[in-house]
C-alpha cells in the first residue's frame with residue numbers, strides 16, 4: 001500500500017491529488033449480519049491520471065467508487081476531493097459539489113430519455129444555473145463524434161453512441177474527476193474499445209482525471225494504473241497495466257481468496 005502511494009506521487013512529480021481516501025472503512029448493517037465492504041482503504045488519485053479499480057466480485061469496487069464520489073458515506077475515514085473533505089458536507093452542498101466537480105459514466109448510460117443529446121450533455125450545467133461554454137461544448141461534441149446527433153433523443157442512438165453522450169456530459173463541467181463504473185460492461189468489444197479510447201483521450205489530451213471500476217483486463221490496460229481490491233482492502237497496485245499482467249494479478253487474487 002505504501003509502495004502504491006509512492007508510485008502515484010513518484011510518477012506525477014508531486015502533482016496535487018484529485019481524490020484522496022484515507023483509512024476509509026464502510027460497514028453495511030450491524031451485528032452478526034454486518035458486511036465490511038471497505039476495510040481501512042487509503043488511496044491517492046493524482047490529477048490527470050487514469051486509474052482502473054479492479055478485484056473479484058464483492059471485493060468492494062463499487063463501494064470504493066461510491067465513497068470516493070460521495071454517493072455513499074464511509075463508516076469512518078476521510079475522503080477529500082481536491083481540498084474538500086466530503087464528510088463535512090451535508091447533502092445539499094455535497095450534491096452541489098458532485099454537480100460542479102464530478103462527472104459520472106455508468107454501465108447503463110443513465111441518460112434522460114426525453115431530452116435531446118445536446119440537452120443531456122448540458123444538463124449538469126443547467127442544474128447549476130451555469131451557461132454553456134460553446135467552445136468547450138463544440139470541442140467535446142466533436143471529440144465524441146456526436147456533432148450530427150445533437151437533436152436526437154437517446155432511444156434513437158446505439159449503446160455506444162449513448163455512452164459517448166454520457167462521456168460528453170461527464171466532461172462538460174471540466175470536473176475535478178470523472179468516475180466510471182463498468183462503462184463498457186454492456187458494449188461489444190469494438191465499441192468498448194472506442195469508449196475506452198475516449199476516456200484515455202480525456203486524460204491525455206484534456207488533462208482530466210478518470211477513476212474507472214472494471215472487471216475487464218482489456219479495459220484496465222487503457223489506464224495508467226490499476227489498483228486491486230480483495231476483501232475490502234487494497235491488495236496491490238500496478239503502473240502501466242497490460243492485459244497479461246492484469247489477468248495474472250486477478251488470477252492471483254482469486255487463488256488467494
Ligand SMILES: Nc1ncnc2c1ncn2[C@@H]1O[C@H](COP(=O)(O)OP(=O)(O)OP(=O)(O)O)[C@@H](O)[C@H]1O
Nearest residue numbers: 028029035036037056057058059060061062063064
Ligand atoms: N447496500 C448494501 N448492503 C449490504 N451489503 C452491501 C451493500 N452494498 C454492498 N454490500 C456488500 O459489500 C461488499 C462489497 O460490495 P461491492 O458492490 O462494493 O463489490 P464489487 O467489488 O463492486 O462487486 P461486483 O464486482 O460484484 O459488482 C459485498 O459483500 C456486498 O454484498
